[in-house]
Amino acid sequence: LAVTLACRSLFQLFYSFFKSLVGKDVVVELKNDLSICGTLHSVDQYLNIKLTDISVTDPEKYPHMLSVKNCFIRGSVVRYVQLPADEVDTQLLQDAARKEAMQQKQ
């Protein structure tokens, strides 16, 4: 029970984090090794991601994606999200994580 509740607040943390990145260009790597580059259009509390203007970053081994311009990615299939470094305030993120941890203890 504690683990699941913890996950929920963790989701909140990352949802807050990703919200600040809406509109920025990111690269999402999925668990099936597909990497998609696009503009982060929206994110939800499950960390589902909607990307616009996408392109497949790696050599286009995935030609079926050629005509796709926007996509919706379920949060559970994401392996990595590559972000622009200057858009992230690491100190703030650390603080948020610490607050998160404090909250959980209570």
Next chain:
Amino acid sequence: MFRYSSLDDDCTLEEEDDGLIEEEDEIDQFNDDTFGAGAIGGSSMKSVQCCFLQENSHFFELLRNFLEVELFELEVNKYLILNLRRQPYLGDIIYVDERSGGSDLAESLARFILDADPAIAGVGAAERPAPSPGSAGSVLSALRGLDQSREGSLMSIIKEAGLPKRPPQGRADEGHDLSERAPPPRSSSPVIGSPPVRAVPIGTPPKHPMSLNHQIHHPTAVHVRAPIQHRYPAPFPERLSPNTLLNIANSPLCRGPFPPRVGPVLSQLQRAQLLNSQHIFMSASLQVAGFPRGGPGPPLLAGGGFRPFFGGPPPPHGHRMGPPPPHGPHNHTPPIRHNTTHLHPQHRRLLTQRMQSRGGTGLDRRSRDPYSNLMSQKEKEWVTKIQMMQLQSTDPYLDDYYYQNYYEKMEKRQERERDSSSKKEHATKLITPQVAKVEHTYRPVQFAGSLGKLTVSSVNNPRKMIDAVVTTRSDDEKREKQVWNKRRQILYTVEKMYSLLLEVQDFEKRFVQTPEEEREALLEQHKTNTEQLCSSLQEKEWEDRVSDEQCVMIMSVRKGKRLIARLLPFLPASQGAAVVMVIARNLPALAKKDKQDQVLCCLVEPVSAVIQSLSSSALTDLLQELQGGDGQLAGVLQNKVNHQQTVAGWLISQPGRTCVRSPAKEESTELVFSVTRELLGVPSSSLSPPLFTPPNLLSLFSRYVDRQRLELLQDKLQ
């Protein structure tokens, strides 16, 4: 098996009040009637009928459980009709694939009556489906049964399945062309799927953990789509894209907000048109497009249009687009919009800027997108609403910490960059709605004497998988870990201090928000926090002195350095000064350790702030510290790493600055001499430019030093 529940005048809504009917019995009863009766149409209907697709019985079981729906099964026609009685809301979508046994359905109608309004009933009653010529056999006629006593709270969808038995007399070519059905216009009414107005928002935890097992009103749209088994090739390959279908279906629906008042009904003409196409997909909605058509338009809905939804095999004739409807597909595909209501105004501005700069290219692409407009704007808003409801938080500052602070910082940054004179747009603050907190205490369900844990799970008390018990380590293991322990200890201390620091930082914000009574308590807590912070830096025995060791230990970790940097402004003056002294004293050691981390420069700012407030005597002490060992200063200055250089250089210049202010002291002159000596001593190549060069440093030196040296210094300082 073919089951059908026939219409029965006695069987009114009121009678079928208690929960779900055991329709099996009823159905069996009427089986004979069903099979023998033939098309039932036009009898006086006051009853509610539902037909179901037997193949999906399990699915309907589920539905039944959740929706209090009465399901009746009607297999042959593959009809799926839900009777959503007693639902306090309006709006259900039912997709029905109907394939009659061989004749085209004269009437393939799904008529759903929205309201218990007698007016509607009247209206509805007036438009009985009349069998179209040539389809005597299977007739689908919609029956309305209105429970007029239940005003407004009852929505019954009544449908009577016509039996697809015999092809109409006129038909020679038998068969089986179920294929000649037009899928019904896809409903896209704003009512569909709109949730009812609830006092308790969706997602609120149930009060009683057991309540999950009971039927819960899920006021969601029911999209029930019967799977098609595509058997017959389509004689009419016309196909309209979902877009055009929607446009057709949509136009009469673009009326006021829900709740809708009148459920329009398919007109005769429409019906006929529907029947002309291959397959009839019935969309039973509360507002079915029923606009009168002037002339015989093209078949409105072709089977191919809905193929994707049903997951069946692709239509054999491919995807041929039908002739565009008379009023043409209108292109109201807006560019991709963000729902920006919850975003910070700054963020919103950034986004719109971005959109504008990129906006040009996409439009022509989108104008030809056949899959746009699958959902009406209202539907989209509804879905978004549900999602946002789940995000309501009780403490937005905590839950949304990163986002809010990020944009606050950005605001401050922009303020700083702008002149303070141009203070427009100042009040763009992010307002986050806050929901009242409800205390849930979770107590796992337990019964005395039971073995193990019960799995009564809900979203708020999910199943407990592990019983975790804390165990302490044995001594042997402790000894092994001693090596790691030191570092861990430091890290642990740092983290604890961080949490205190964060509390202290937030104090101001919270103070403003708390009511008067609680302010004192908050203040108290704040004090204890700060005290704790201070004490953590102090020696164990001497409560007053800042512990060198402790500080150095903390600073040996990258996190620690950052911590100290942030902590300094919150420390009382004396402590702050002491800490700075410690730093000065140990600068070379720290510098060495910092080679990897390179974060000493983060200390510059807070340290400078402290130094500025130092008295001159303290300053001289500081300088002395800096010069501590032999050539320490030189060593510091010579340090190849850039950052350290700047720190050192700056540290020196600061006291220099202060010396200017109070030049009288003797020690200071000595110090200045030594400083200059060192500066000169160091080859200029290894000097990296200091962060700040106080403008009067040179003038200061000029007072003490002769011209030659001055010039050298000048060169060095460039």
